[in-house]
Amino acid sequence: MELQRIVKTEQADLAVTMHYPSGGGKGETLPLIVFCHGFTGSRIGMDRLFVQAARYFSDAGYLVVRFDYGGCGESTGSYGDGGMEQLVKETRIMLDYTLSFDCVDLSRVTLLGHSLGGAVAVQTAFRDRRVKHLVLWAPVAHPLADIVRIIGQEAHRNIIAAGQTDYLGYTLTDRFLQSLANAHPLQETRQIRGDVLVLHGAEDEVIASDAAHLYQKAFWLRSDGMSDKEILPYADHSFTGQEIRERLFGLTVDWLRIHDPKRGEWNHYVI
Incomplete structure (x- = not known):
């Protein structure tokens, strides 16, 4: 069952779109996955990535929530007005909203971030201990450098000179860039508890797969929590292709089940 909602801030x-699994037992609580989309993206995802993933995960028994950040998709507001801090705030608001439901198992809460949404998910988990697991798909490791490379040097110069620029219909401001400069997700990994999975495409031309290695090394330095990583051959930034996406989704679900405190199943997951 899929329901559309509006969460006012x-x-x-x-x-917001919520995907409820079918066949849940009466009184049974559900594991939750909240998606964090990338830079100027939407809850649909690149080439319907999040739609397909949400339905896959829902069929696997998860309550899945995907939403548009302010100024993106069907949400109101202006994207980037509050910088990275606003993206983190909106993610925590979505946690407030979804964790208020009696059907959610508070011990099985996962943030799944793609691209810049990966950095947002890390920064949210750093601030919010309600997040028990992190799944990062092709995550941004250096927010300012990565986003400037995406928008191009001309747009970057426009922001410096005029305080803002138009990028694909989005108004990007110097405040937004400054918030990217102040964001250091790799440094915040050491304070995050819980297990982490990083999946990246070997052919990613937007965010190089080196980011996955950096994240895993950073998470390894923690005193608590496991960290797993896999580089998917032939996969690009949006994990294009049916076979690639089936592997992406399958690896994610298998990993979540292994690290599910209610199941305790170890299904010979190997990285």
């Missing part, structure tokens, strides 16, 4: 009305 001070800055924007956030458009």
Whole structure:
């Protein structure tokens, strides 16, 4: 079952899609996955990545929530007005909203971030201990450098000179860039508890797969929590292709089941 919702905040009305699994037992609580989309993206995802993933995970028994950040997709507001801090705030608002449901198991809460959403997920988990697992798909490791490379040097110069620029219809401001410069997700990994999975495409031309190695090394330095990584051959930034996506989704679900505190199953998952 898929339901559409609007979550109202001070800055924007956030458009939300919720995927409920079928066949859940009466009184049974559900594991939760909340998606964090990338830079100027939406809850649909690149080439419907999040739609397909949410339905796959829902069929596997998860309650899945995907939403548009303010100014993206069908949400109101202006993207980037509050910088990375606003993206983290909106993610925590979505946690507030979804964790208020009696059907959610508070011990099985996962943030799944793609691209810049990966960095947002890390920064959210750093601030919010309700997040028990992190799944990072092709995550941004250096927010300022990565986003400037995406928008191009001309747009970057426009922001420096005029305080803002138009990028694909989105108004990007110097405040947004400054927030990227102040964001250091790799440094925040040491304070994050819980297990982490990083999946990246070997053919990613947007965010090089080196980011996955950096994240895993950073997470290894923690005193608590496991960290696993896999580089998917032939996969690009949006994990294009049916076979690649089936492997992406399958690896994610298998990993979550292994690290599920309620199941305790070890299904010979190997990285």
